[in-house]
Amino acid sequence: xxxxxxxxxxxxxxxxxxxxxxxxLSGEYVIHASTNGKEAxxxxxxxxxxxxxxxxxxPEMDGYDVITAFKNSEITRNIPVIFITGLDDINAEIKxxxxxxxxYITKPFHPAIINLRVKNQIQLIExxxxxxFITSMAHNFLVQSNTGTLYKDTLRMAGEFMDIxxxxxxxxxxxxxxxICHDEWINTGLNLQTRIGDKIxxxxxxxxxxxxxxxxxxxxxxxxxxxxxxxxxxxxHRQYLNNYIIAPIFIKRKINAFLAFSIxxxxxxxxxxxxxxxxxxxxxxxGVFERDAIQYAEYLSRAKSEFLSRMNHExxxxxNAILGTLQIINFSNFSDDIKKHCNIMKMxxxxxxxxxxxxxxxxDLEYGSFSLTESVFDFKAVVWDLLKFADKNADxxxxxxxxxxxxxxxxALYGDEKRIKHVITALLANAVKFTPENGxxxxxxxxxxxxxxxxxLKVEVTDNGIGMSKEQQNNIFSIFExxxxxxxxEYGGIGLGLALSKRIIELMGGNIGVxxxxxxGSKFWFTCKMRKGG
Numbered sequence: 001x002x003x004x005x006x007x008x009x010x011x012x013x014x015x016x017x018x019x020x021x022x023x024x025l026s027g028e029y030v031i032h033a034s035t036n037g038k039e040a041x042x043x044x045x046x047x048x049x050x051x052x053x054x055x056x057x058x059p060e061m062d063g064y065d066v067i068t069a070f071k072n073s074e075i076t077r078n079i080p081v082i083f084i085t086g087l088d089d090i091n092a093e094i095k096x097x098x099x100x101x102x103x104y105i106t107k108p109f110h111p112a113i114i115n116l117r118v119k120n121q122i123q124l125i126e127x128x129x130x131x132x133f134i135t136s137m138a139h140n141f142l143v144q145s146n147t148g149t150l151y152k153d154t155l156r157m158a159g160e161f162m163d164i165x166x167x168x169x170x171x172x173x174x175x176x177x178x179x180i181c182h183d184e185w186i187n188t189g190l191n192l193q194t195r196i197g198d199k200i201x202x203x204x205x206x207x208x209x210x211x212x213x214x215x216x217x218x219x220x221x222x223x224x225x226x227x228x229x230x231x232x233x234x235x236x237h238r239q240y241l242n243n244y245i246i247a248p249i250f251i252k253r254k255i256n257a258f259l260a261f262s263i264x265x266x267x268x269x270x271x272x273x274x275x276x277x278x279x280x281x282x283x284x285x286x287g288v289f290e291r292d293a294i295q296y297a298e299y300l301s302r303a304k305s306e307f308l309s310r311m312n313h314e315x316x317x318x319x320n321a322i323l324g325t326l327q328i329i330n331f332s333n334f335s336d337d338i339k340k341h342c343n344i345m346k347m348x349x350x351x352x353x354x355x356x357x358x359x360x361x362x363x364d365l366e367y368g369s370f371s372l373t374e375s376v377f378d379f380k381a382v383v384w385d386l387l388k389f390a391d392k393n394a395d396x397x398x399x400x401x402x403x404x405x406x407x408x409x410x411x412a413l414y415g416d417e418k419r420i421k422h423v424i425t426a427l428l429a430n431a432v433k434f435t436p437e438n439g440x441x442x443x444x445x446x447x448x449x450x451x452x453x454x455x456x457l458k459v460e461v462t463d464n465g466i467g468m469s470k471e472q473q474n475n476i477f478s479i480f481e482x483x484x485x486x487x488x489x490e491y492g493g494i495g496l497g498l499a500l501s502k503r504i505i506e507l508m509g510g511n512i513g514v515x516x517x518x519x520x521g522s523k524f525w526f527t528c529k530m531r532k533g534g
Contacts, residue, residue, distance in 0.1 A: 005030045006122055009049040011040040011066065012084060013058045017107075021053060024111045025118065037061025041069055044076050051121050053105065056085045056092065064099060071100045080121045126273065133161050134280060141288050148183075150288070155185035158261075158281055162274065168195050168260040169285075177201075179258065190264070222247035222278045224270045245270055247282035251289050259285065319353050358500055372507050376533035377417040379457070380409055383445055386421060390428040390443075397437045406446035410455060412533030419504045420528070423512075426497035427461040427524045434522070435465035448527065456510075456529045464521040473514050477502040501526070 007030040010021050018033045025031060032047050034040035037060060044052065052070070056063035063083060070076045083096045086107040093104055102124075103117050137157055144150035155167045166186050170179035181198040224245045243265060249257040259282050261274075326346045330339055387403050394401045431441045442462040449456040468476065477498050505512040508528040516522035 006050040006125075007032060007047060008118065009034065009040065009044055009047070009052045011035075011037070011052060011058075011063075012055040014055075017055065017084070017109075020109055021114070024109065024114050028115075029118075037066040037069070040066055041073075041076075044070065044079065045073075048075075049079065050125055051118060052079055052081045053084055053118075054081050054101075056083055056087060056096070064095065067096070067099050067101060080125065082117060082121065129161075130273070130277060133157070134277075134284075137281070138284060141284060147292060151183045152185070154281075154285075155183060159185040159187065162261065162277065164261055164263045165190055166192065166195070166260075166262045168198070168262075169257065170198075170200060170260065171257040172255070222275055222282065224275065243268060243270075245275060245278045247278040249282050249286045249289060251286060256289065257285070258282070315356050316353070319349060319356065323349050323353070358497065372416040372419060372504070374414055374416050376412050376414050378411055379413045379415075379420070379530075380405055380411065382417060382421060383424065386424050386428065387443060390425075390432060390441075393429070393432050394441060397432065397435070397439070399432065399435055399438065400440045402440065402442045404442075404444045404446070408447050408450075409445065409457065410532050413455065414531040414533050415508065415528070416504075419508075422497075423501040423504055423526060424459065424461075426501050427459075427526075429497070430524070431461050431463040431465070431522075435463040439464050454529055454531045456527060458525060458527045460523060460525045462521065462523040467518045467520050467522055468514070468516040469518050473516055476514060477512070 005028065008025060009032045010018050011034045012018050012021075013035050015035065018035070022031050022033070032043055032049055034043045037058060040052075040054070043049075054063045054066055058066075061069075063085075067081050067083075070079065070081060080102040081100065082103045082105055083093075083101045084105050084107065085092065085096075088106075096104065102121055105114055105117055137154055140154055140157070141150060144153065151169060155169065159167045164187070166184060168181050169183040171182050172178075173180050179200040181195045181200075184195055186192050186194070222245050225243050244260050244262040247259045247261070248255045249259065259278065261278050323346065326342050326349065329342045330346075334342075383405055387401070391401045428441075428443070435441055440463070442460070444460045444462075446458060447455055448458045502512050505526045505528055508530070510526055510528035512524075512526040514522055514524050
């Protein structure tokens, strides 16, 4: 990956062979040579060559003894060894490979064959080094929690590994649509100024072009200063550092940052391996950016939930005091007119308290602590009580409430009475709210499946109110959503009832849904499975 020459240790007791191999390889590689096994071991430890070319037939220590020594040493065991041999013996080749040899070169030497076999090993070495580096970098991202330190350490690791001049991390400033340099690594051996704070004005058409390249299934890509993908449209204007690779960083398939890898040598052409590595580094940064964004999201969610929980507990105390005072007035010797106004106040306070409890339930739901509390209760009795209350509200709008409750529903069922009340109340309240005066509302509860120990019920609430479109139906069970935001101004409510109802029904092993048509009304339904009581 770096620009330094790879080194080779040639081990052969015949100096003519060493001279011939040097002639073939010295132009591209740094050459070390040894004429015996002992000297070869000492030279390998001192210079740590990238590859060892090892003759088999040598006096004192032959090639098999030498490779055994290399592989038994912690220092040299990972250096690939290519055997040099004049032997035409398959058993000799098998023995060498079994001892850890990477390849064979046979005598007499053929320059093209030698260069190809050495280059193959160099490529394998570079691939292994790159894989080790990528693994180390990815591990660094996993264990580091301090983002600032993480970015600086990773840029340093990449810069030193690639042996280049600088790596700059630019992040988009969405307000100005420019990219600003936030982090950098600069080779300490070069007298270069910091680029922190640098601004690069990417025109919108450039960003769109890069995004379109990604959309064309170029998942990992980058371009260098010599590429013609973007021509002269992109310039970093970085003094004499005009030879660079740009590797975009994407979040949700949109460019949000980029890494700029640069060198001083303006004549160097970036290799495919270097471009691939730049793309991989950028993709790892992209994953971390997305991870951090999600964890940012989690922090806000937790903070919101904590706030809602505190707020609700604080609000519930004065509300209970208000309700208690209104109840005292109702049983005191005040005039009927005062008691009438107090009843109106109590109804409003009850509504507000239910909203407070709904918000607290949403807080528990987001924390994952929302659960059911089950006991034996009379389902039919609960339903009739709720229907009486709903009928009073429907009567105020001159609505007709038609009720059907299956008599075969068992008297005693085991479930969460409070949560069942919540769901049925929410459906009936919505029907009354969104049905005009003189409209009709239907309620039906019946058995859909019954076993020896449990029963599955289905409850339907129909109306001939304003109805909903398909899009509105898709959002109606989402937290803080209503079919239309304008409804909150006309009809009131904060859109929690149905979201909580959905979660309650799911915890009961049932389903909830809606069938509706704009201007013709709606039918809400749910199923729930409950055990039979004793």
